[in-house]
Amino acid sequence: MPISLKVNGVERTLECDTRVSLLDALRDHLDLPGTKKGCDHGQCGACTILVNGRRINSCLTLAVMHEGDEITTIEGLGGPEDLSPMQRDFVSCDGYQCGYCTPGQIMSATGMLAEARDGMPSHVSESLIGKANLSDAEIAERMSGNLCRCSAYPFIREAIARNTEQSQ
Template identity: 60%
Template structure:
């Protein structure tokens, strides 16, 4: 069965008709040509497909597109502002937070969402004091980013980039 939906992707309203079983990832990549979210595992285990919906991290391979009708979807492509890289994007470049680059868009979207979560005071599993805003130590960043895997093991650069962006 097909349905017509509207997604606001990286600031532009996009209307499309698709099978109700279509994932958000497939709608973005195959129907709208937005290729920064990657299909890594297609099971929600690697984070390569991470996008932001309303500023929150979402694994787009696990979300049905129809469930996001009307949503504001931001991909790594949409983080730049008028040609100016987002601070997390700049930090990834400066800290070599990538090697092959396949996971990088998902890592960047996840980092942006994670920094917002931490800024709002959300604790993680390793947050020592739940009553105060968590300090973004390397352990805290690693825990919060643990859903995003990098096959090249560029984690040192990724964590360093996020530390810089947090400052």
């Protein structure tokens, strides 16, 4: 069936099978393979994107459920020549190795910072109200949906910490 999405600020229409996940729609139908498929079951976070500003696992939702939604993928954050500050920090901190989980880590981190700005607490937050202080423990907790088998975790968090409000 036909779907229209706003992907990285651009109106995109596609005709697709109702069984196509949002992840596969991006990777196989919209030529945006930057979003990765690691498990297809919402267990690894490699497919994290922003839908209407909030992070989700794009493998766990069908493309046809997103008529009119605003989608942001890694390609929308910044290209190789105009990297966002977070992307640049992943490079300089070596917050990756093989690079496969990396777009998901970066999109998840971007969504996570927005959640923290909006006062959303996490399991390790000292208080349920007010702004969270994004300590390393907070970042670790909030990023634990994104696996990295190369295990670049300390360096991923170093890159993210450079982009929190406190550090700006």
